[in-house]
Amino acid sequence: MVFPTLCAAVAFALPFVGAVQERGSVSWSFQGCYTDTSASRTLSEASTASANMTVESCIAFCSDGGFSLAGVEFGSQCFCDYVMQSTGVLTSSANCNDACGGNSTEMCGAGNLIDIYWNGTPPPTTPQQVGPWSYAGCFPDSVSARQLPNQQIIPGGVTVESCTSACQAGGFVFAGLEFGQECWCGNSLSASSVLRTSCATACVTNTTEFCGGPSLLTVYENPTAQVCSESTLTSAFTLTAVTTMDAVLIPLYVQTIETESPISWSILTANVSGPFTSEILSNGVLSTSEPQLQTTSLAVAVGESPLFITTESSSTAAGPYCSMLDPGIQGVTGQVLAVNTHSNLWALCHNITACNRLDVVYSPIANHPHYNLASCEPVYLSLTS
Incomplete structure (x- = not known):
């Protein structure tokens, strides 16, 4: 540049x-x-x-x-x-x-x-600090070997601020901007940085900032992000929601919400009428221990409940779930469940379209059709053997 x-x-x-x-x-x-x-x-x-x-x-x-x-x-x-x-x-x-x-x-x-x-207009710049995010460098990238595999679609347009915000909401450690209009998130980088001046494409939405370049990522790192301890646990466990305000313990269940034979879909809920299940964590995939059917996690979306699919045969599972060490919250007796290295974005929200059923939601958002953000209560999900 x-x-x-x-x-x-x-x-x-x-x-x-x-x-x-x-x-x-x-x-x-x-x-x-x-x-x-x-x-x-x-x-x-x-x-x-x-x-x-x-x-x-x-x-x-x-x-x-x-x-x-x-x-x-x-x-x-x-x-x-x-x-x-x-x-x-x-x-x-x-x-x-x-x-x-x-x-x-x-x-x-x-x-x-x-x-x-x-015409005298100053060139774009690379902000060195955006909230907790620090500029980490300019990194090579390719379609066949993504540095950061999770792309974020941002309706208002990609800027350094909107991309780091989206990656933070998703619980990621790294945020990367590319081609002037793409935002990518991830938890690790596999290559070394290149010359900073190589990332010299202005953000389409804000031309005062740089958003990477062709096959180049302007990368930011959140040093406050949490670190996973395990992506596989050797024994089954149960999940308990622990409210962060008053340490109330609320048992959780995998509750079926829809069935279209031979497939059914389930969510995590505090609905006490639900069947008791134990969970298993294996390579980032969360599943139940029911022997006759295989219930496995699907991708977790910001603002939504964790979703599971049950089929008679194996299904394509997704996460990425992991366990994290006890965060020191009263009521948490062991490790806690995290998604994308974040364990502190869970909440219990009353589902206003399902008789106020109390559902687990990952990073709840405003104006959701099934819950009111103001009534959601932050929780940790404690893993108990």
Whole structure:
């Protein structure tokens, strides 16, 4: 990443390049001639081409797109961005000697060389701290080998703040931003960081921040995140909800809520009429110990009850559940159940669409159709052998 700096002396020494261009009330100043390739663009966010290209028309195109940098190349090409990518290298302005197709008195770069203009808007930044989250570096990523495997779809758009918030709600240790508009979460990183300047794609939703790059993650770490102790337990256990305010112990059950033969679905609830079950934790999968049927966990969603599926044959199970050491809460006598390394996001909520049944909910949310957030009570889920 190369931060633009005003090059007034160079610009005014070469008036035919277009030292200062006006776009409305904004002045665009010439920054110099930079190297460029089709494989790694110096300005990579947007582009256009025209046989009648001019410096003015390129600046107009980039300005209308909200970009702060505009570059002309090969006489007919125009590129835009918020920051110069680190692959571009400043070279002599004399090398950018192709006349613009729409105005032969102006220079529009050359082959693999781009004349760049800047409107003075500061480039995006990488916040070093967002709440409990600290910047951890720029990391490589790929579709075939994800560094952080859990993608978050954020309706309001991806920013550093919204991505770290979503990952925190999901109980993850790491949050990563990629391609300017993707948010990924996880609990470990398998590769080393690369040059910080490589993560130089602005967030689509907030162009004052960086959101990674192509196959690159801007990564944040939450040092306050909890750490799992076990993802497999060798003996069966029961689950008890322990309220954090007054240490009330409430037995929990796996309760069937819907059946469509030969499959049924269950949730965790405090419904005392439910059948007694013991649970088993194996490789992050939570299941019941019923011998005749296999009841196993499905993926846990923020704002929802943990869901289980019962079939006559084995099913595709998901978690990722784990156990954590006693957090020191009164009433908790052993380890506690966690999801994505978080044991403190559980709550008991009255299900207003099911006769106020008291259901376990993971990280309850506002405006849910089945419960009122204000009436949910935080709990830990204690594992008792």
